[in-house]
Amino acid sequence: MEILKKSISIILIFFSLIINQSCTSQATDTSILGNVNHEYFKQFRKENSIDGIAVALFTNDRVIWKECIGKSTYNKPINDSTLFGICSMTKNITALAVMIAVQEGLVDLDSPIKSYLPDFIINSCYEVSPEDKITLRMMLSNTAGFTHEAPLGNNLDYRCNSKQEHLTSIRDTWLKFPVNTDWSYSALGFDLAAEIIEKVSGMSFENYVKEKIFNPLDMQYSTLSDSEVLSNNNRTEGVVNPFVKKNHKKIPMIGAGAAYSNLDEMIKYVQFQMNFGELNNSQIIEKKHLLEMYTINRNFYGLGTWIVRPDNNSKLETFYLTHSGGGFGYTSNMLWFPEYGIGCVILGNKEFNSEIIESFVTDYILKNDSILHNKNLNIGFSPDFKPKENHNQNLGFVYSNNENKNLAFMNESIVGKYEILLDMTEAKWFAKIVSLLGAKFVTIKVTKENDKLFVSGYFGKNELSEYLPGLYFTDDGEAFDIRRSEPIFKNIKLRKYSDKQ
Known part of the structure; x- marks a missing residue:
């Protein structure tokens, strides 16, 4: 715990001071951020054994500063185009893709999964035929009941399983609770959502996201395609084992964790949401669909999005939208404060505590009167942090007619x-x-x-x-x-x- 606290202190000092390293674009507001003290960040990297990090602070239309420091696992300097795995930040991209499909009339958030995947089945010890109840909304809000991992292609399985092997193995899993009665963070609902998009669009999920999101936002290197990742020479692998840094690991969790991106393009992605779907005076996705993503279902989670109040909210009286990612040796995090118009992204090639960027951004806002006293209360929505929830009252086992109830009790x-x-x-x-x-x-x-x-x-x-x-x-x-x-x-x-x- 003391090491963690010390690391957090160091990174806070780093974020408040650093402005001036190896990204292709430098700080645009040096008067606010102050002078460089690179030693703090060097100490943070040393204590956490991180090869490379890229981080940026920005508004909805400009970069305040961005910082790339260290090296990739291929010993190349990290820059704002270096490709990182963004892991669970993929969930936000998948939710956005689903909302675009909703806008196109391809799917309905509240139709059962079997409307799109008629052969889909899932195991449950709490109810019969749960697949008749599970919807896209539940899948994207972690309320369907799925466990976190699938048997093939999970966070401890680096055997390069195919996307289809991974998706098929989900059918062998068991739900953790009756459908829509609780909340549990899971990758499986997002992977199945990606499978649904493939069915209704007639395209691979990789190509659908590229056509509907990455291309319009000029995210030319961002991808869900492992072959495109391998063809990019400006990439870094995630460091799982410090002695084997160049071993690429295919991530089959297509809707939950397979996306790769870089600092420059993740800034564009977050700015797109900060502008509520508007890009170059064109509304790519209607604001109402984004607001569906930002509506809390349970546990401060919307659709592929966390809705969070900062720790020192007595001063800011606000909230931020966020999603982080970690696994396969990568760390990522993105967040933005809609009422203050400030966003931040961090990417790294080792797993570490990325939640520290909340403290960094809130501290930045509090120390800048021009931002602090110009809070925009007319953004068009205010999250309900106390939504009505239906809690399950009965977790007793349920059996179908053909199941054997003769237990080897306390086997x-x-x-x-x-x-x-x-x-x-x-x-x-x-x-x-x-x-x-x-x-x-x-x-x-x-x-x-x-x-x-x-x-x-x-x-x-x-x-x-x-x-x-x-x-x-x-x-x-x-x-x-x-x-x-x-x-x-x-x-x-x-x-x-x-x-x-």
């Missing part, structure tokens, strides 16, 4: 210790070395305590209840399945190495 075979199987080349040799030293790479264990089963370790501690012989669920709805040769928990593969608690 002792699940008790024991497990290690997570990491499906990535550079992790396997490391795991072997760790194993030779008598340790395990990442572990969890199942214990029996006072006639109750618990799973604990890497994912926290939760109580387990058996639904079918060998199939258990945690008290927060995650499946633990020992019915197969390789057990899975949260759709992550495991290997049992001990029957002891």
Whole structure:
């Protein structure tokens, strides 16, 4: 915790001082930001072992400053065109693509998923035929009930699964709660939304996003196509293993995490939303559709967008819109304050705490009277931070007629210790070395305590209840399945190495 606090302090000082490094465009407002003290950022990079970062502060029509520092994993200087994986920021792009499809009359947010994917099925221990209830709105707001990961192509699976293999594997997952009764952050709804766009448009999702979003916004290097990423020589890989920095990892989570972009083009993307869909005096998407994205459904989340009040909101009395991303060795974050007209983007080639840009932007606003005292209250919407929510009151198991209810209650075979199987080349040799030293790479264990089963370790501690012989669920709805040769928990593969608690 002390290291984290120290890192946050350093990056705050960095953001308040730095203006003058290697991006192709320099600061345009040096009088406000002050002089450079590059040593602070060097210390931040050293403590966090980050190869390269790109960051910018901007209004809806100009860049206040932008900063690129460090190197790519190919030892090239980071610049404002260096391509980074933006991971979960892809979710906001997918939501925007869906809203464009809504505008075109291709989809309806409140039609069941089976209207577009008639063969789609999903497992649930809480209700029969949940696929008849799940809608695009629920998928984009994380209220459908999906778990976070799919069995193939998840955040711990670097085997370069295809998009179709990943999408097909979603059908094997189990919902965490009855449809639209709770909230849980998930990649799966966004990936399925991308699949729906492909069905209704007759185009690949990669091409649909390029035609409807990237091309109009002049985001010529931004892409969802892995082949286009590989053909770009000005890219950086994400650093998962500091000893293997040039190993490219294909990300099959097409709607949830597969986008790549650069600093210059992410500035354009955020400015487009800051201007409520207007570009060069043309309304690319109607404002009402963006406001759907910015309407809180549950847990301060709209459609592919977080709606957040800053920590020091007693002074600002405002909110900001945001989405971050992290995984496969990348970090990204974008946010903008609609009432103050200030936005920020940060991209990095290692995973680190990117939420610090909230403090940076709020501090910038508070220290600039010309911004602080010119708050625009006529932007056309004000988020409802207390929306009405239907909370599930009954999480009892439900069985269809053909399911076997004869449980092996408190089945002792699940008790024991497990290690997570990491499906990535550079992790396997490391795991072997760790194993030779008598340790395990990442572990969890199942214990029996006072006639109750618990799973604990890497994912926290939760109580387990058996639904079918060998199939258990945690008290927060995650499946633990020992019915197969390789057990899975949260759709992550495991290997049992001990029957002891």
